[in-house]
Each structure stands twice: as C-alpha cells, then as structure tokens.
Amino acid sequence: MLMHVLWILSALLVLPAAVLLAEVVLAVSPRTKGPDSSRQEHSGRPRVAVLVPAHNEATSILGTLRSIAPQLSSTDRLVVIADNCVDRTAALAAGAGCEVVIRNDEARRGKGYALDAGVQYLRAAAPEVVIMLDADSRIATGLVEQLARHCLRSNRPVQARYRMLTPPDPSLRMRIAAFAWQVKNELRPCGLHRWRLPCQLMGSGMAFPWTCISAARLASGHIVEDLALGIELALRGYPALFCPQALVTSCFPESAKDLRSQHTRWEHGHLGVILSEAPRLLWQSLRRCNPGLLALALDLCVPPLALLALLLLAMLGVCVLTSLLGSSAQSLPALGFSVLASSMLVAAVALSWYHAGRRIVSFAALALSVPYAIWKLPLYLRFVVARQTQWVRSRRAGEQPVPHR
Numbered sequence: 001m002l003m004h005v006l007w008i009l010s011a012l013l014v015l016p017a018a019v020l021l022a023e024v025v026l027a028v029s030p031r032t033k034g035p036d037s038s039r040q041e042h043s044g045r046p047r048v049a050v051l052v053p054a055h056n057e058a059t060s061i062l063g064t065l066r067s068i069a070p071q072l073s074s075t076d077r078l079v080v081i082a083d084n085c086v087d088r089t090a091a092l093a094a095g096a097g098c099e100v101v102i103r104n105d106e107a108r109r110g111k112g113y114a115l116d117a118g119v120q121y122l123r124a125a126a127p128e129v130v131i132m133l134d135a136d137s138r139i140a141t142g143l144v145e146q147l148a149r150h151c152l153r154s155n156r157p158v159q160a161r162y163r164m165l166t167p168p169d170p171s172l173r174m175r176i177a178a179f180a181w182q183v184k185n186e187l188r189p190c191g192l193h194r195w196r197l198p199c200q201l202m203g204s205g206m207a208f209p210w211t212c213i214s215a216a217r218l219a220s221g222h223i224v225e226d227l228a229l230g231i232e233l234a235l236r237g238y239p240a241l242f243c244p245q246a247l248v249t250s251c252f253p254e255s256a257k258d259l260r261s262q263h264t265r266w267e268h269g270h271l272g273v274i275l276s277e278a279p280r281l282l283w284q285s286l287r288r289c290n291p292g293l294l295a296l297a298l299d300l301c302v303p304p305l306a307l308l309a310l311l312l313l314a315m316l317g318v319c320v321l322t323s324l325l326g327s328s329a330q331s332l333p334a335l336g337f338s339v340l341a342s343s344m345l346v347a348a349v350a351l352s353w354y355h356a357g358r359r360i361v362s363f364a365a366l367a368l369s370v371p372y373a374i375w376k377l378p379l380y381l382r383f384v385v386a387r388q389t390q391w392v393r394s395r396r397a398g399e400q401p402v403p404h405r
Helices: 002-028 061-071 089-095 111-125 143-154 172-194 225-235 256-287 291-300 305-357 363-367 370-385
Strands: 048-054 077-083 099-103 129-132 158-165 206-209 241-251
Touching (some): 048 111, 061 089, 061 143, 077 089, 077 111, 089 099, 111 129, 111 225, 143 158, 143 241, 172 256, 172 291, 172 305, 172 363, 172 370, 225 256, 256 370
Parallel strands (some): 048 129, 077 099, 158 241
Antiparallel strands (some): 129 206, 158 206
C-alpha cells in the first residue's frame, strides 16, 4: 500500500515540473515567436480609466500618480480609491488632480472591495478600457497606450509584465525571491504568450474591456483576488493575454518580517486557489475541449519553486530510504519519477537563471539556496494548520506603522 502511495505522489510531482520546464523552454527559445502585442491600430485610442486602489499609501501614492499622469489623454480618467485610509492618501490624490473615491468599511476589507467600489463609480460614465495599478507601482513609458490598444483589439483582459525590484544591497534571501518572482511572472507567462495561450492575472498592470470588468464579481476579501479574478473571467470566456512590451514595477519590502508577511499572503492564496479552482478549471477545459483553459489549469498547478523543491527533496529522501530498507525493486518506479521530476526542475531553474537571473543572483548562491527553502518551510506548514485567509497589506519601504482607528 505504501509503495502505491509513493508511486502516485511521485508521478503527480512530474506534472508541475514538466509544465514549468515547458514554459521556461518556450520563453527562452529564439525560434518561437508569439503574437505581436505591440502592433498599433490606426483607429483612435480607446477611452481609459485607471483605477488605483490605495490603503494608507501616503508615502508612495504621489510617485505612482506622477508615473501615470503623463500617459493619459484629455479623455482619460485617473481614479484613486482611498480604502479604509487613516492617513493623507485621499488628500494627496485629490491635490494631484485625481478623482477620489473614499471608502470606509472596516467589516469588508481587501483590495477586491476597493476595486469594486472603483468600477461602480465609473458606471455613470463608463470608459472603454479599465486599467488597474497598485498604489506602489511605477509604469514604464507607453504602458497605458499598449495595454489600452491591445485590450480593445482583443476584447480580452491584458496583463503587463510585472517586475518586483529589490532595495539597495539586498540580502541573498531577497535576491532569490526576486529571481523566483521573475520566473513566475515574466518567463512563464512569456512562454505561454509565445504559443498564443492565456496567462494568469498578477494584481497590477491589468487592463480590461469595460463589458468584461463591469460584470465581474470583484467585491471580495480574497487574499489573491487577481488570481481568482483571472480564473473567473477565463471560465466566462475572457482569458487574459500577456503583453510583454508593457512593464510595471513595484518593490519588495525591505525587512525580513514584511517580506515574510507578503510571501505568506501570496503563497497561501496561491495554494488555496490550486486546491479550490484547479480541479474545476481542468474539468471545464476537458469538457469544452479548450486548450487555453487547459494551459491555465496546468500553469496554476505549478506550486511556488521553494515548495516544489522541498516536495521533491522529501520524495527523493523517502524513496532512497525505502530502497535502503530492502524494498528497492518496489520503490524503483517512485524513485524514477522523483529523479525525473527533480531533473526537470533543475533544468528549468538553470535555464531561467542563464536567461534572466544572472544579474539578480549568482549561480553558486542559487545552488546553495537550501536555507531559503528552509526559511519558507514554516510558511507552508502554517498553510496546513493556520492558513491565512484575510487580506493584509505589506508595509512599504520607509513607512512607519499606521494606527487603526
């Protein structure tokens, strides 16, 4: 019985490792070209509304608004949703010439509720395209133009390339986190894009046709509302497209405590969505014979790199121990699956590092990153015994704690 369980578990681990390797290979291959997301139409640019949900963002909101404003036309709108703020966020946004929606509801907290308030506010004079940006984001030149045109042309949500920056002189832990983020949110969606497959939504740098986002269920306290929203829209026939030419950036928290808090929210949310949505997404993709939904389901099933590495190391250890205890013949299939999955993971990480990670972290440091995985082990154990389900905002660089009312 134990051998059968090992066979099944080791075989299941092959799937995420294979999906990860396939996405990375497609992303780094020079021979595979995806659709041209930057192609311009001769028609006028659509009317755009940019929504910026903000919760106590007085330290960063002006820099964000200054990066957005030069890219807006006279018919565009910039709306800040000051959500349960106890600082000067609303006043600063109003002083910068933005439209401000003030929302106070301590019982319903979370970015989803703020975005819903923004969409409801826009209904009186609906735009053609809605772009959502986090209040600590900075956008590269041309992002609004690229997302707006691509969104209107495709009539589907569009996700910009979303990059997390490290503070000066980052720790090894921070550099490994930045590398893992780049694999997940740049390389993997780029691989899907090159095969004209949809991607997940990432929380900032998202554009939506009004007809799509106005009917979406945004009002929730989901801790990874972007991931859940992307799945919901894909099932409704609006899978998101990746636009690698458009770039939005944000910064990791500076302290280890805040970084751990941010990772807990992201990864507990991701794992929760895998358990709740991956089976449904996989079933619907097969029932509808829809390759786009199938690609999203398989992509969703790839856990965080550190967790996948820990699972494979544990499986290899169990298989080796079982062989040493005298069941080598019976444990051989499980050992073979584990070695295969581990090899694919190593190949995917090595390719990712060579293509996009050399400026972030040295290969020697990456190869010796076991302490980073161990540092995250309590995070994964808490998912089992005390999963985070409430949205918690991460503190920004240089920000002091803000007292609650």
